[in-house]
Amino acid sequence: MRTFLALLLLCCLLPACAQVNIVPQIQSGSQIDIDSRSINRQQEDISVTVRMADAHVRPSPVEQNYASFWIEVDNQGNTALPLSLQDFTLLDADGHHYAAQSPDELVTLLKPETSYLIPYPYVGYYYLGDSERAKVSDQFRSEASYAGSRRPEYIKLDALPEGEVPPHAKVTGMIYFSAELTRMRSFDVRYQSAPRSGQATLPFNFSFSVEKN
Numbered sequence: 001m002r003t004f005l006a007l008l009l010l011c012c013l014l015p016a017c018a019q020v021n022i023v024p025q026i027q028s029g030s031q032i033d034i035d036s037r038s039i040n041r042q043q044e045d046i047s048v049t050v051r052m053a054d055a056h057v058r059p060s061p062v063e064q065n066y067a068s069f070w071i072e073v074d075n076q077g078n079t080a081l082p083l084s085l086q087d088f089t090l091l092d093a094d095g096h097h098y099a100a101q102s103p104d105e106l107v108t109l110l111k112p113e114t115s116y117l118i119p120y121p122y123v124g125y126y127y128l129g130d131s132e133r134a135k136v137s138d139q140f141r142s143e144a145s146y147a148g149s150r151r152p153e154y155i156k157l158d159a160l161p162e163g164e165v166p167p168h169a170k171v172t173g174m175i176y177f178s179a180e181l182t183r184m185r186s187f188d189v190r191y192q193s194a195p196r197s198g199q200a201t202l203p204f205n206f207s208f209s210v211e212k213n
Helices: 002-017 103-109 131-139 153-158
Strands: 020-024 030-033 038-043 046-057 066-075 081-083 088-092 097-101 163-165 169-177 186-192 203-212
Touching (some): 020 046, 038 203, 046 186, 066 081, 066 163, 066 186, 097 103, 097 169, 103 153, 163 169
Antiparallel strands (some): 020 203, 046 066, 088 186, 186 203
């Protein structure tokens, strides 16, 4: 009986230990930085860089997971560039679309006055761990066994600012999607630049594969 229970427990733990690599895909017109695993695309006077930040930002084991991406928008033009979370979507290989989520929503979900602690192996922003262990998120493990040290309020502070990108300036920040990336085969992060006076919108596409070991 004990042997059976031990085997059952091992079978339950193995999927959580599996490593999932989220890999930028080479596309025409894009540049990949291997060290940061980021993708950069330039169209006319707009340069956009996208990097996977964390595959798991989970309020609780029963809530939907949120995945985060670091974004840089560089406006090299002479007019301001409107910028909104609505400009970003995530599209998986099965054609499902995910809209970028409000940072305020995540702050509410991750508030410390919630009635539970965030248990391992679930990842979220809480008071556990330290900054060095938080860097493990770059390894993209499917269920990384740490919890970030930053307070939930920092999600809003770190978020990509909405409004306008001034001429010859750049903005950086995080965006979040309510999606389980590790269950996907591949996905695209899409950015559609907002229209400016006398200029058409510009579509940007950033492709990633999900490779399971």
